[in-house]
Amino acid sequence: MEIINSSVVDMRRLIEELNCGKKFTNELRALIKKHNINIMLADDLVGKIMTSFSKTLSILSSGVELHQFSQVSPREKSSISSCLSSNYSIGSCNTSSLKDVNQERCNKRRKISATTIKEVSTLVDDGHVWRKYGQKKILNSPHPRNYYRCTYKFDQGCEATKQVQKIQENPSRFSITYQGHHTCKIYPSISQIPFESSTNEDSSMLLSFNSNTNNYYQPYVHSFHSTYKQEPTKEEISLNCFYPNVDQSQSSSRSGYFQPSDDGPITAALSLGSSDHRANDSSCTTNCSLEMEMMLGSVDFVDLIPFDF
DNA sequence: TTGATTTGACCACA
C-alpha cells in the first residue's frame, strides 16, 4: 500500500513539473514574440513543445486517477507503481530484454481506465475514428468480438479502445464496450493556436473547434489562463465565429454556454444549427475558430476538455 | 502506393 501512495505522490509531482514546463515555455514564446526573433521557426518549435506537454498531461490526468486507482486489483496497482517508479512512458520501450518488453505489453494490455457499456441497434458514427485491430471468437457466443483502437493511438497516444459484439439474445443489437478516454485531438496550425494570456485584463480567448456530422462544435483542448470577476455559473456567453478561408466579414455571432462542473474541468459548447449555411460548407468543417467574449467569472481557467454531446 | 482490415500467433491472467 505504501508503494501505491508514493506513486500517487510521484504522479502529482510529475504533473506539477510538467505544468511548470508549460509555464516556462509560454514565457519563452512571449519573449520570442516580443523580440520578433526567428518567429516562424521558434514559434513552431515552441508549439511542438506545448503540444507535447499538453498530451503528456492529458494522458497522465486521464490515465491514472485516484478514484480509478482505488478500483484496480492489487496486481495492477503493483504494476502501475513499478511503471511510475521506473520512469515509464508511453511510446518508449526498453528493449534490454524480452521479459521487459513483455512486461510493458502486460501493463498496456490490462486496462485500468473507465469502462462504459452501451447497447445499440445500429452501428452509427460515434464521433471518433476507430481502427480495427482484432477479432476474436468468444466462448459460448456465436458472434465474434471485434476490437477497435483509436486511430490516433500512435500519433497522439490516445489509449481509447472499444469492443463491439452482437448480443446473443438479440443479434440485431450490438453491445459496445468503451475503455479509456479519448485524449486525441485534431491539431490546428500553429498560427491558430492561441497564446496563453499572461495578463488578467485579456478577457477574450481563442478556441479551435472540430465539427462532427451533427453541426456541433467541440472544444479542443487549449491551455489558457485568465481571471474573471465573478464566480462562474451556467451563463450565456457571446461567441464570435471565424472561419478559415472565409472572408472575416462573414464571421457570425452565436450564443453558447460554458458549464463548470463541481470540481472538474470547465466545458463549453456551441451549436451552429442546421440553418447556418456555413455549417454545411465542407471548406470550413474543421478547425473553425471561436473568439469567446466572456464577461464572467473569477476562476482561473486552466484547461478545456472535449465536450461529449 | 497507402491506409485499413483480417487473422494466426503470442502473452498474461484466472
Next chain:
DNA sequence: TGTGGTCAAATCAA
C-alpha cells in the same frame, strides 16, 4: 491450461 486482449504480417481496397 483455457480464454480473452493485443500484436503484426499478410491481404485487401481505394
